[in-house]
Amino acid sequence: MNTTSKLNFKEFTILIVDDNPANLGVIAEYLEDCGFDVMAARDGEHGLRIAQAQPDLILLDVMMPGIDGFEVCRRLKSHESTNSIPVIFMTALTDIEDKVKGFLVGGVDYITKPIQHEEVLARITTHLQIQKQARQLQEQNTRLQQANALLTKRALRLEASSEVGQQVTSILDLDTLLLEIVILIQSKFGYYFVGVWLLTEQHDAVVLHARKGRTKGQLPPHGMQISTDVPHSIITLVCYSKQPYLSDNVITDDKYLAMDTLPETASELTLPLQVGQEMIGVLDIQGDQIAAFDDEEQMVLQTLANQIAIAIRNARLYEFEKKLRQMEEIRAHDLAELxxxxxxxxxxxxxxxxxxxxxxxxxxxxxxxxxxxxxxxxxxxxxxxxxxxxxxxxxxxxxxxxxxxxxxxxxxxxxxxxxxxxxxxxxxxxxxxxxxxxxxxxxxxxxxxxxxxxxxxxxxxxxxxxxxxxxxxxxxxxxxxxxxxxxxxxxxxxxxxxxxxxxxxxxxxxxxxxxxxxxxxxxxxxxxxxxxxxxxxxxxxxxxxxxxxxxxxxxxxxxxxxxxxxxxxxxxxxxxLDSIIKTDDTPKSVFGNVVANHHALSIEEKRLVLPTYNEIVILHELAVIGDMESINTESARIAQIDEQYVPFANTLIELAKQFKDEEIITLLEQYLLTSR
Known part of the structure; x- marks a missing residue:
């Protein structure tokens, strides 16, 4: 009785399968009086259908017309939805071979006819108790597995965040840094798309400087700009608010700016890149699942974004110091020549x-x-x-x-x-x-x-x-x-x-x-x-x-x-020779295929007076790192040196305003061939 007191019979359902109406009625009535919810079937086929409702225990008669109890039990154990339901056979057979056969097909116990109510209740209670404990153990195991998976995921996030942080803080070249950032985050966390957008010097637009994704088509183009005046853009919103923004479902978010190149985006997390009050840009992360970012993941990524912002600022300072050193070397060289x-x-x-x-x-x-x-x-x-x-x-x-x-x-x-x-x-x-x-x-x-x-x-x-x-x-x-x-x-x-x-x-x-x-x-x-x-x-x-x-x-x-x-x-x-360089559908270049490989390049029908070779080298290096602002500044300085350089400087300034860094690189490489 101590065992039965541990169970609330009203919580359990018993299925009785017996072809004898009298036996069926007696057992069903007794169990209902005990508090069980009882279901009944007169043959094996009917019992199999009712068993799909997943009762807690089945009392199964062995000797029945059609398919017998052994076959019914075998079929129950062969289906995933019913293979865990305990089956107790009810039979007048007492041979050892019959009992062994019952256990072999999946039965857990035997009740010998004629049925004794107390014995039935005791055996049912025992196996329900075992079943309940098994379920509790399974639930505990599931919870432990979930907790372990969560801890593993957390450890992997922290490990990935630490690795990304160490990597980005050790790189001083800005272009290399930005590319490494998106590659590491996308590969370590498995996101659909990762992009780094940086504000222009005038803060009137954000420019995509690096991106990585697993989209099947093309990614958004490098150098893509979004004006900060665009009203429906999560990226520009974060730039202005300096606060992270999470969209669990971009389809229902009117602030999401859809891109044809990212058709599978379902959720988006955009984080500010700032050092103190200085806003640098944003880290844009997109997932192809709804609600892809949990609270802990957001915290890890925001910490990472803070490290990235510092790394970008350090890389920019390094580039600035590098340019200063180059200019000093050029001035020293010029002074030596003088x-x-x-x-x-x-x-x-x-x-x-x-x-x-x-x-x-x-x-x-x-x-x-x-x-x-x-x-x-x-x-x-x-x-x-x-x-x-x-x-x-x-x-x-x-x-x-x-x-x-x-x-x-x-x-x-x-x-x-x-x-x-x-x-x-x-x-x-x-x-x-x-x-x-x-x-x-x-x-x-x-x-x-x-x-x-x-x-x-x-x-x-x-x-x-x-x-x-x-x-x-x-x-x-x-x-x-x-x-x-x-x-x-x-x-x-x-x-x-x-x-x-x-x-x-x-x-x-x-x-x-x-x-x-x-x-x-x-x-x-x-x-x-x-x-x-x-x-x-x-x-x-x-x-x-x-x-x-x-x-x-x-x-x-x-x-x-x-x-x-x-x-x-x-x-x-x-x-x-006296010939004018032009670009059309079949471009002709005085430098082999340099222009032919860049159809977008447009060279005006005028000949430009070039500055010194060293000046062009500096401009070329600035173009390679994508520093359009410094190209504007340096070109303006060159124009002030000699009015003959004004057309050359204006050409570069115009291309820099349109962020056509690849065209500037191509043009300067042509000039380097003729100015050294």
Whole structure:
């Protein structure tokens, strides 16, 4: 009786299956009197149907017409909905084999007929107690499993949060940092989409700087902007409120801004990225399940967002300091070049320019005596020597003054269309007498009319200097040849990988003394003094090639030297033909496929005067990290240096306003090819 007192029979339902109405009625009445809810069936088929209601226990007669009790029990145990219901057989069979068979098919006990009420109640109570305890154990086990799963999930969240936090705080490059953030959060937490949106400097828009998702289609584009004036946007709402926002069901949320690229978004958690009162942007996380974010998960992610905001600010400070260091290095380099130019200038004034005056002064001093005592032929020779000395001095002084004007920015860059052949022919005629006086063959091999776009005066100066140098360092009986050819093969310069018919190559070749390999690199460096005399002791300053290099690069070309000591030298430079770069459905580029691979790039039909190579490098690095604000600032600064740079600066500023970083990168890479 102690066992029965533990159970409230009214809570239990008993199914009785017996083909004998008398037995069925007696047992049912007794059990109902005890408080049980009783269901009854007259045969096995009926019993199986009623058992789907899942009674707490079944009393099952063995000997029945149709299917017997053993078969009924076997079928009950084969179905998931009824296999846990305890079955007690009622039978007159007493053989051991019958009892064993009953246990084998799933029965838990036997009651032998004739039925004794007290025995029935005792056996029912025992097995109900066992069943209740089993259910309690199952419920406890389920609760333990749920608690364990919750603890495991919590541990995984904390572990993932810690790992993400450690990773992001160790990265100083902003682009790498943002990409690592979205990859780690999406992979560690398994979200449908993760994006980092950063506010512009004016706080008038938020820009998608990094994103990662498991959508089957394309993700929202990098650089996508949402104006802060957009009324229905969770992202802009969080930017203004500086408070996290959770939408458990975006379909019913009028603040949700739907995106075609994220069709499976069901819930969204958007967290502010801020340090103190400084709002940086938002961390946007989207799930493909309704109510995908519980309270604890929100807390973990908000803590993570706070770490991310600090990491972004640190990365920005690092980038700012890096740019400052680069600018300081450039300024230091420019200052070193200025000092080298100053030293070069004083060296020339003190030595190289003074030297040619000595023979001029000596000859002029001898001239009065020679006139009185010498023949006309001797006087003519002395006069010619004086003329040559004066001419050398003049050439040295002309180069010196031209170079000085370049250094001070006094030479105006005025590119225009002209026939390159005319300049070559003019200089061959001008310097022909000088070549003939040394018994040197001077000739030019020219093809059809070649129109180029450059500063005519600068190119004229370059060609004159190169021919003059070739004549100077070629002995009597030698040759100097000038030629113009379209570029048909890559130049021997690492940074110039692709060229096409839009460029032309000019070369000046001589059969002179040549240059030692170790001296070739010295020719274009202002900080290395390298000056030699010609085959007739002609003086030089070492400025000629340095000035030519600056002028050619100013016109977007390259210049280099090929020489074999004792056999001769060839100086080559490139120029752009007079053609306008355009972009259409089949873009044509003067730099191979650079433009063709970026159809969105639009280059105006005008030629831009470029700033220094170092300035372009800085702008390129800013574009690579997506810092459009700094590009605006740097471009404006360049425009103030020289009004010739204004069109170049305006082009970049316009692209930066539209956040077309990829187009800016492509454009600057083109300029880098022609400005180094």
């Amino acid at each position: 000092n080298a130019s100053k030293d070069k200038f004083f060296s020339i004034v003190a030595h190289d320019l003074r030297g040619p005056f000595l023979p001029l002064m000596g000859l002029s001093e001898m001239l009065p005596g020679i006139v009185r005592t010498s023949s006309h032929e001797d006087i003519e020779k002395v006069g010619y020597a004086i003329h040559c000395s004066a001419k050398n001095v003049y050439n040295l002084l002309e180069n010196l003054l031209a170079w000085a004007r370049i250094q001070m920015g006094r030479i105006t860059f005025e590119p225009k269309r002209f026939n390159l052949n005319d300049i070559v022919q003019d200089n061959v005629s001008l310097l022909g007498e000088n070549a003939r006086s040394k018994n040197i063959s001077l000739s030019a091999t020219l093809s059809d009319t070649i129109f180029v776009y450059a500063d005519r005066d600068m190119i004229d100066t370059v060609i004159r200097n190169l021919i003059n140098n070739a004549v100077k360092f070629t002995p009597s009986g030698g040759q100097v040849k000038i030629g113009i050819n379209p570029i048909t093969s890559p130049l021997p310069l690492k940074e110039m990988e692709t060229w096409d018919e839009h460029f032309v190559e000019v070369h000046v070749n001589d059969t002179g003394v040549g240059i030692k390999p170790k001296d070739i690199d010295k020719l274009f460096h202002i900080d290395v003094h390298h000056s030699t005399t010609g085959t007739n002791k002609e003086a030089g300053t070492g400025l000629g090639l340095i000035m030519c290099k600056e002028m050619i690069e100013k016109n977007g070309g390259k210049i280099w030297v090929e020489s074999e000591f004792g056999k001769g030298t060839t100086v080559k430079f490139t120029m752009q």
